[in-house]
Amino acid sequence: MEEDPNLLVGRETSDDAGVYRISEDMALVQTIDFITPIVNDPYDFGRIAAANSLSDVYAMGGRPLTAMNVVCFPVKTMDKAVLREILRGGLDAVHEAGAVLVGGHSIEDPEIKFGLSVTGLVKPDKVLANAGVKPGDAIILTKPLGAGVLATAIKAGLISQKALRRAIETMATLNRKAAEIMSAYPVNGCTDVTGFGLLGHALEMAKGSRVAITLFTENVPLLPEALDAARMGLVPEGSFSNRNFCANYIVGSERIDPVLLDILADAQTSGGLLISLPQGPAESLLADLKAQGVSDAALIGRAASAQKGLIELK
Amino acid sequence: MSEQLLDCRGQACPGPVLRAKEVIDRGNVAKLSILVDNPAAKENVGRFLSRMGYEIGFLEEGGDFKVTGTRDLSTCDCRIMEEFKKEDVENRIAVIVGTDRMGKGDDTLGQKLLKSFIGTLKEMGPELWRLVLLNGGVKLTVEGSECLAELQSLQKAGISILVCGTCLGHFGLLEKKQVGETTNMLDIVTAMQTADKVVSIM
Missing domain, CATH: 3.30.110.40 (TusA-like domain)
Known part of the structure; x- marks a missing residue:
């Protein structure tokens, strides 16, 4: 464990990014993330990977300032036009975030990987960690689930064009707008839904905050065809692992459709923000998000006091 | 197929x-x-x-x-018909063995007879298609069985040998099976249905 009074968020709490105070009213938010291709179009992949990396800064309550490319690419065997398209997609996302690309690093690798190292800024008293959820809070999710199963469906060629476009646009959408809107509200805790799925990330919040989070499963927004894909047997192994990993901390899973349970545990790429705040402001935040184009946002849960962190499904 | x-x-x-x-x-x-x-x-x-x-x-x-x-x-x-067309053999015989001895009267004799029966099955020629072992019949597939060598040579000759998994489990023999493919009742019923002739030794 690092000992430094300026290290506000370190490795211990499974947070999305590290936060380091550099002055009384300013802290750096630093994060790095890179992924293997989940869609076939290189430009779309670039946008999604970059949005996924930038999201960690938003989830900490920060705003991205600078970004650097992290690239693994089979330069010797693959057309460099593919790489250019990936980088173009990434750059577009960085610009959309209002950040600047300041450099990067690439290595030869038989498998493509791309992402960003992002540095952002946050006011030390505005840092949003996982572990701030209070009993009585309402929980809002800003993007629909299902990106993991649909990525598998894309590999399998078992997805309609319409659902494919929707999944791509959802993943490529920055969490910027949602983050900016929530900054005006008394948010107690926030994270973004990524590799551990909604169940995994909600559980992290619940454990860190010592609360029980009840999820209203019928309210959880889903991408079109996600349930169909899960029913077809296109659940990625990671999502099954999430489900099994969380199983001991989940109450009521026998009451819901196992296919829906898989989607709740589905590993997301560039998922939405999971925001915890008191019930009253939560309703205004939800209305605000919807009015400003974060149209999939939904109120999906409620926190209650508990001996230890757990998730209840209703 | x-x-x-x-x-x-x-x-x-x-x-x-x-x-x-x-x-x-x-x-x-x-x-x-x-x-x-x-x-x-x-x-x-x-x-x-x-x-x-x-x-x-x-x-x-x-x-x-x-x-x-x-x-x-x-x-x-249609699918069954198709399967028939694709096989060279016109008459496929499935033999179901649900015991480790043949006939009633003397058990030692019964075991000898069954061993002889399994050894003689190959005389059916190419029509012998599948051998299904269930209940006491699964005991023939484990180490120490007098029929093991005969069964292995049948399997080598291309005869499909199905061994009832439930029965192996019942006798605690799941780990001891030396020949054949562990299977379930669905396979057995399908074997009976797709065969032209079913011979049962119970």
Whole structure:
């Protein structure tokens, strides 16, 4: 464990990014993330990977300032036009975030990987960690689930064009707008839904905050065809692992459709923000998000006091 | 072809589902078994097959999983006909052995007779298609069985030997089986249905 009074968020709490105070009213938010291709179009992949990396800064309550490319690419065997398209997609996302690309690093690798190292800024008293959820809070999710199963469906060629476009646009959408809107509200805790799925990330919040989070499963927004894909047997192994990993901390899973349970545990790429705040402001935040184009946002849960962190499904 | 086995061990999701889909897309698959080595693939393949209208069964074999999907054959006679066409043999005989001894009167004699019976089965020639062992019959497949060598030579000759998994489990012999493919009642019923002639030794 690092000992430094300026290290506000370190490795211990499974947070999305590290936060380091550099002055009384300013802290750096630093994060790095890179992924293997989940869609076939290189430009779309670039946008999604970059949005996924930038999201960690938003989830900490920060705003991205600078970004650097992290690239693994089979330069010797693959057309460099593919790489250019990936980088173009990434750059577009960085610009959309209002950040600047300041450099990067690439290595030869038989498998493509791309992402960003992002540095952002946050006011030390505005840092949003996982572990701030209070009993009585309402929980809002800003993007629909299902990106993991649909990525598998894309590999399998078992997805309609319409659902494919929707999944791509959802993943490529920055969490910027949602983050900016929530900054005006008394948010107690926030994270973004990524590799551990909604169940995994909600559980992290619940454990860190010592609360029980009840999820209203019928309210959880889903991408079109996600349930169909899960029913077809296109659940990625990671999502099954999430489900099994969380199983001991989940109450009521026998009451819901196992296919829906898989989607709740589905590993997301560039998922939405999971925001915890008191019930009253939560309703205004939800209305605000919807009015400003974060149209999939939904109120999906409620926190209650508990001996230890757990998730209840209703 | 109407019945297929896919070995998808070592493949991550969605690999096994895609292999199964390729086979089914080629058409007329009445029965498909897929061997996988992880629970996620087992669950996914099971879902896929049932979504495709198959009745599914699971079997665990030494850490691997065999997922078997069967389509209702009574509603697709065409497939059975097709299977017949593809086989050189006109009359396929399935022999069901549900005991470890033959006849009543003296058990020692009965065991000798059954050994002789298994040894003589090959005289049926190419018409001998499948041998199904169940109840006491599964005892023939374990080490120390007097029939083991005969069964292994039948298997080598291309005779499909199905051994009832429930029965092996009942006698605590799952780990001791030395020959044949562990199977379930669905396989046994399908064998009876697709054979031209069924000979039972009970």
